[in-house]
Amino acid sequence: MPMSDLTILVTENPTLAGIPAALRDWSAAGLIRPFVWVPPATPNSRLIEARLVESGDVVVSSLGDLLARRSPRHVRIVALTSELVDGADSARNATSLAAAVGGAGGEIRTTLVQLVVTRLEAREGALTALEGWHNILISPDDAAGPTKPHTLLEGPASDEDIAQFALPAVAAVGALFDGVEAGPLDDTPVPPGATFQVLRVFARRLDASTVRDALQRQTLGLTDGYPLVLGAGGASATYVENIDLANLDMANGLWSRHLGILRSARQNPQLAQVESLGIWKAFRMLWSFLWASIKNAPAEWANKVIYTGKQWVATTATRAIFGQNSAFAVVVGGVRGQSASWQTQVEALGALENSLGPAQDGHHVHSRMDSLWQDLVSGGLTLLDGQPRRGDQMDAAKIGSDTGIIRFGRFLAPSRATDSFTDIPGAVRAATETDELAPYDTLQIRRFGTRLSALAADPIAGADASATMEKFQAWWRRVSATYTTKVSLRLSDEFERRLAEIAEYTAVLQAAQATTGIPDDIRHEQNRLASRLRFLLIALVLLITATITLGALAVIPWLVAGIALGVWMLGWLVSSVLTFLKGQRRLFQLKNMRAEALSKADAAEYNLAAAIRDARRCGDAYALLLQWAESLAIFASDPLGQASAQAGPNVGPGTDHPLAIQFGQAEVNDREVARAASALRRQFFPVGWLDSVWDAFLGSAGHLLGARGTMLLDEPALLYRQRAIQEDVLLPRWVEALTEQGVPGTAGDQTWERIVHTLQTTARDELERLLGQVRTETGAPTALNEFLGGLTAQVITPTGFPTTLFSASAITGDLMRPHVTWCREWSEGLSRTVVLAQISVPMPAEYLRPEARRHEDPIGNVGSSNGGATTRLVRPIVDDIF
Incomplete structure (x- = not known):
């Protein structure tokens, strides 16, 4: 060099x-x-x-x-x-x-x-x-x-x-x-x-490495929790006691800003007007039915009556469902009688969405989720450092007039590495097909709980399952109070609702499809009605023929014959209309049901496609949330990267030097170190101190990923725009690197350099007190001033x-x-x-x-x-x- x-x-x-x-x-x-x-x-x-x-x-x-x-x-x-x-x-x-x-x-x-x-x-x-x-x-x-x-x-x-x-x-x-x-x-x-x-x-030569390590550990370390930050006017923050409420409020505030990612617009069905069969309408329809009866085609006539309106034809969404039976079975949760994993369901949703055909512009437009992840992080940082107004509806917790912060990072974001549920016996593991549960994977947690409950009810396998259930419930009570888990709960709820919507709209389309054709009982009724009307018509013809014959033979006067003909005609008409009216009531009920099904099917067509896309978007967001939840957990547990810092070995120069050159080791005074650390934390950890720390953490992603992370070197915020479906997605690789190597100490080093500079300049007296006692190479303790000679x-x-x-x-x-x-x-x-x-x-x-x-x-x-x-x-x- x-x-x-x-x-x-x-x-x-x-x-x-x-x-x-x-x-x-x-x-x-x-x-x-x-x-x-x-x-x-x-x-x-x-x-x-x-x-x-x-x-x-x-x-x-x-x-x-x-x-x-x-x-x-x-x-x-x-x-x-x-x-x-x-x-x-x-x-x-x-x-x-x-x-x-x-x-x-x-x-x-x-x-x-x-x-x-x-x-x-x-x-x-x-x-x-x-x-x-x-x-x-x-x-x-x-x-x-x-x-x-x-x-x-x-x-x-x-x-x-x-x-x-x-x-x-x-x-x-x-x-x-x-x-x-x-x-x-x-x-x-x-x-x-x-x-x-x-x-x-x-x-x-004064070696203060032991004092440095002790001071750095107490100042930058989080063994006793996050520092109580100082706000405007010197007001100190306080630790939140109701952690569940603070995390719930922040999670609700997050989703209130991003409702658009959970559910798009739906169409309401335009219900057709109910059509009734009145006397006049029955009179008008009687003649066409009589003609159909004469031709012996009453069923064909009834089919034309029902389908005189809009003819419904299955469109893209319906064809996607009925043409993707296996994918649909996975989506609604049934695979060989067992619940499908959410990952499998997301894949099936992708297949269904692709089968819907292109969007209006020819390509599927994916929602931008970068603002969601930025707000997810902002909400977590606010709960830890009390910074107000990082985002609308996501303000810091207030306890009276004080700002509330969460004391430990694991209460905000539990980590897969340290907080997963793994106490699952072999028999339960085999029955539930679950080895471990990440604390923020709420979809998997719910499905495991459902299977475990069913297993616990089994008298044969219930012992292990019941013991596991107690441990599982205790674990869930603890992790369900955290911020990232509550965010995940809301998203998993929406995902499950979208799956239920898909099943609901599919049932509507299946009902509409079932209304095609004439039911056999209606067909039989139409045939019987046609027979009755033909009988009445034949009776009318016979009466008219007899009356005219009697009048021609002068058996009865023509005036009487004319009156009789009018009576026969009126009687036949009234009886035929009444018979027709009574016989076609069920036909018109079927016609109204058909119209209603068609109206619902039209809306269900649109809503089904929207529900599929929403479910796919929720599934993708859920997959990304698991990655961001873990990255936030790793960061919250050690934001300054002190856990990965390795103290260098203290290599001594030997002994028996001349008096002119002396080597000493500064001794740790626990009281002075604690006092100095407390003062430094108040100075260097104000409200909002995590902003720069997170920026350094995110900025180190490109270096942590090596050659793959080149694109992040100049713009680390590109991580927020990662999509779950990309083959070259960098987010999981970044989280994996963080899991293996820990949080880079960049921010911690920068903070420590500022602390050292302060101790060497404006807080020189504080430094002299910290180094006040020196142990020389002979082992004798001496005051710092005496050592410097x-x-x-x-x-x-x-x-x-x-x-x-x-x-x-x-x-x-x-x-x-x-x-x-x-x-x-x-x-x-x-x-x-x-x-x-x-x-x-x-x-x-x-x-x-x-x-x-x-x-x-x-x-x-x-x-x-x-x-x-x-x-x-x-x-x-x-x-x-x-």
């Missing part, structure tokens, strides 16, 4: 090879940044060997290849030399290395430093300055802080001890401390002439360098006091690193060569080293490390 700067350590003498070896241990512990070590050149080698040390790993390459890969803009070359032995300098390697870096091309800024390691009363080598370099002599003393008592480093020492006491200075000059990306000499011009400066470095405060009168290091002329000129104080503090989370360097004025090399050895320190420095008897820090064999 390219980096903007690079530090190269150069050693010539094996005596100093322990320094990069020890730094590698620090690198493995994650304390320092990558660096490069250039060991002594091998004979006849034309390339400069560079050993890149990163996270404890070593990669060997040529210097040219390394610079080409890293492309640094700033290179620090630190030549490690010593005056403890002759020939422990790196002048030859360092100058050739500087020339190689300068000739590598590009605009590389270089900082050249010769760092000389020394000890009092053991100085044997020459002190030779490099022209154009910062020539730095590490002060041979050790102290816990700039104003603390100092220990002089005297006498011979092992290579490991030399490395141990040189590490702070090497890490500071090389800007190797992790996070401190600048060294004290980076922007300092090289002093003129062959001069030296004395350097002393103090460093502190005054490194963060401005040192007014710093302690001078050891006077035995200087000549009398330097002491007379008061050159042994620090002239420049350089301090850097870097924070990573709650942990921090502090580095302070003290540098003297430049002086000639002879000022650092006292005329005689001194055994007293006139400025009050006390103590001495043990001559190399300290515990070794680094591995004794450098070749085994590199």
Whole structure:
């Protein structure tokens, strides 16, 4: 990975090879940044060997290849030399290395430093300055802080001890401390002439990971429930006690906004006017019936009477039903005498809908459900964070004047992974064909309950079923109070109603179909009536014939004969009309029933097609609801993604370091952590805080799905527009990925970064209290200020360098006091690193060569080293490390 700067350590003498070896241990512990070590050149080698040390790993390459890969803009070359032995300098390697870096091309800024390691009363080598370099002599003393008592480093020492006491200075000059990306000499011009400066470095590394974990767990974690948010005017929310009512109100508000998805418009049947058979109508119809009777076709005449109106013909919806008997059987819930699964019913509805034929524009227009799912989510978030008016009729719960929120996510949206009903014995499982019940799959839950009730009534299999029924009912009482389950209940009710509608309209069409033709009893009645009327007609003909004959024979006068003929005609007409009227009453009842059936069939045709489409839409919505319910459950249980966050291992730097550099572990004060967490939750969890968290959660879907989720990277809201029938639907894959990997910690990380920034700026006092107690590497507890040793405060009168290091002329000129104080503090989370360097004025090399050895320190420095008897820090064999 390219980096903007690079530090190269150069050693010539094996005596100093322990320094990069020890730094590698620090690198493995994650304390320092990558660096490069250039060991002594091998004979006849034309390339400069560079050993890149990163996270404890070593990669060997040529210097040219390394610079080409890293492309640094700033290179620090630190030549490690010593005056403890002759020939422990790196002048030859360092100058050739500087020339190689300068000739590598590009605009590389270089900082050249010769760092000389020394000890009092053991100085044997020459002190030779490099022209154009910062020539730095590490002060041979050790102290816990700039104003603390100092220990002089005297006498011979092992290579490991030399490395141990040189590490702070090497890490500071090389800007190797992790996070401190600048060294004290980076922007300092090289002093003129062959001069030296004395350097002393103090460093502190405070590991606050345990305090961080405790504070993060109490601030961002939801073990004790969702935070009681603060509303306008600082009013605090309260936890909802009647969870069932709060969830029911929100679910009702959701469906009141989206009724259109549940049921489309229906047609009312235009009932035909009831037609009665009166005397005059009977008189008029008598003649046509007489003619039909004479032709012996009364049934044909009756058929024409019934069908004189509109002739009903089965249209698309009816043909779909009667042409898809198997699909219809599945839809109304009967498959081999058992209830069909809702998934099978939705598939059958799809087949029926497709058989209805194309819509007016040639394509089926699917309803947009994105607003439904957005409101589903909004309602759930409102119940958890109290945000008012996320949507009409979906306001936050009110408990008096307070805003009510649900305390735990599982009370809002139970998850399939943790809240499913699985306590189903084998016999019951086989009989009900159910292995588990998701808490929001209410269609399956209802059908399981129906089967289980029937099974419990069976005296043979009732024992296991009854025990299962008790557990099932207790489980259902708990999950039925949740928000997503109540939303699912409403949708499943509508789905079942649509199926009942389909069965109802089908019965209407079947009734209309049954009215075709003439029933046999009506046919027989028409034949009998025709026989009676023919008899009356024959009787009339005989009477008329007899009367005319009598009149012609002068048996009776023609006047009497005329009167008799009128009486016979009137009698026949009245008797025929009355007989016809009485005989056709049932025919007209059948005609009215036929007209009514036709009218109902016309409306049922339209309504059946609408019910099929509505049921299909409800089924698709139900399938999508199960996915959104699970995603909301996963989110509600861990919105900030803290459950998937893994705390990194605490890798220590080892022990037995010099006093100048100390490593400490901040100790957890439970009371301070609880108090700080409570204050932070009030500040960072206001009303509506879940909006940005949900946006981050939804925005991570594209990354979570990998290559399949590319389309969601720029527009994650496309998830709301997913349809259940699409083959490439991404919603189930997203939910599956969430189930496996948990909620991404994006929002939690962002929130934690804002919390840390607040603690490091406006709430600095709070942070100091949290880190108030530190346990050092020796195991002794100490206060934070004591541990830092005054490194963060401005040192007014710093302690001078050891006077035995200087000549009398330097002491007379008061050159042994620090002239420049350089301090850097870097924070990573709650942990921090502090580095302070003290540098003297430049002086000639002879000022650092006292005329005689001194055994007293006139400025009050006390103590001495043990001559190399300290515990070794680094591995004794450098070749085994590199």
